Amino acid sequence: MQLIEKYFPTLDPETKERFILMGKLYPEWNEKINVISRKDIDNLYLHHILHSLAIASFLGPLDSGTSFLDMGTGGGFPAIPLATIYPKCTFHLIDRIGKKLRVAEAIAKELGLTNITLQHGDIGECHKKFDYVVSRAVMPLNNLVKLTTKNVAPCPALCKNRYSNGIIALKGGDIEEESEGIKYPVLEYGINEFFNEPFFDSKKIIYIPIKK
Numbered sequence: 001m002q003l004i005e006k007y008f009p010t011l012d013p014e015t016k017e018r019f020i021l022m023g024k025l026y027p028e029w030n031e032k033i034n035v036i037s038r039k040d041i042d043n044l045y046l047h048h049i050l051h052s053l054a055i056a057s058f059l060g061p062l063d064s065g066t067s068f069l070d071m072g073t074g075g076g077f078p079a080i081p082l083a084t085i086y087p088k089c090t091f092h093l094i095d096r097i098g099k100k101l102r103v104a105e106a107i108a109k110e111l112g113l114t115n116i117t118l119q120h121g122d123i124g125e126c127h128k129k130f131d132y133v134v135s136r137a138v139m140p141l142n143n144l145v146k147l148t149t150k151n152v153a154p155c156p157a158l159c160k161n162r163y164s165n166g167i168i169a170l171k172g173g174d175i176e177e178e179s180e181g182i183k184y185p186v187l188e189y190g191i192n193e194f195f196n197e198p199f200f201d202s203k204k205i206i207y208i209p210i211k212k
Contacts, residue, residue, distance in 0.1 A: 003045050007057070007195055008085070018084045018111045022049060025110055026075070029103045035075030046199055052078030055134060055168055056085050057194035058205050063160040064088040069130040069151050071123055072096075072138035076104035078170065079134070083113050094119040094126055129153035131161070136170040140178035141186070144169060145208060152210040166209040172202050184208050 004019050005011070011019070026044055030036050040047055055078055066089040070079035073093040083091045095101045098120050108116045119126060124147070133148045148167060155165040166184075170191075179186045187207045191200040 001045060003050050003197075004053070007050065008053070011085075015084060015087075018113075019049065019081075021111060022080070022084075022107070025107050029075070029107060033075075033099050033103050035100050035103050046197060048077055049081045050195060050197075051170060051191070051200075051203065052081040052136065053085060054170065054191045054194055054200070054203070054205055056082055058163075058168070058189060058207070059132075060162050062086055062089055065090070066132070066161060067130040067153075068092065069094065069126065069128070069133045069148070071133055071135045071144065071148055073104055074100045074136075076107055078136050079116065080104060080108060080111070080113070082134070083108070083116050084111065087113075087115060090115050090117070092117050092119065092126070092128065092130065094121065094123060096120070096122055123147050123151070126151060131155075131165045133167045134169070135167070137172070138169075141169060141171070141175055141206060141208075142178055142181050145182050145184065149210055152212070154212040163207065164209045164211070166207060168208075169206040171204050171206050175204070175206060182208065184210055 001020050027041050030041050068091045070093045073079050073095050079091045079093050093104055101118055101120050105118050129151055133151055135144055152165050189205040191203040
């Protein structure tokens with residue numbers, strides 16, 4: 001939790017309490033249904049919660065009602081940390097693995113998050129449109145763009161947020177090969193621009209604005 005307070009020092013007490021509670025809930029649920037490697041659960045705040053919040057540091061303040069689709073959410077990353085820090089935005093979590101989605105649903109409920117909806121199924125079954133599609137190490141970038149471009153809503157002439165509508169993926173390493181064939185700009189930002197922790201030295205935010 002100290003890591004969250006280090007990089008987000010102005011959180012209100014209710015939001016802080018939710019992040020503290022995450023540190024209890026995820027290990028408890030992970031004992032029942034493995035959504036995080038058991039070798040990595042001790043690094044929950046750095047490797048999973050703060051990593052997810054890199055998207056918040058990148059996007060900055062958002063207009064109320066900004067909508068997100070979390071593609072392949074697993075146990076709720078990056079959506080649950082983002083929904084916590086953006087209570088006036090909405091998040092739709094989709095995953096094909098029902099038991100992982102049940103963990104995300106239970107944790108969201110115990111955290112008291114009312115800005116989350118969930119869908120068990122394939123991305124092809126999701127026909128709604130959102131301001132941003134977010135994803136964390138789910139699939140190669142070109143496949144992600146191919147599958148989710150249809151879910152990105154057209155950006156109005158006067159964009160309501162700092163960054164226009166698009167796809168935001170958390171990635172590590174070289175993405176040149178998996179970017180092949182993408183017809184939109186592929187913009188890379190090092191997470192160490194936002195968080196001064198060695199873990200993030202090779203981690204990136206990939207932002208792909210989708211102009212329709």
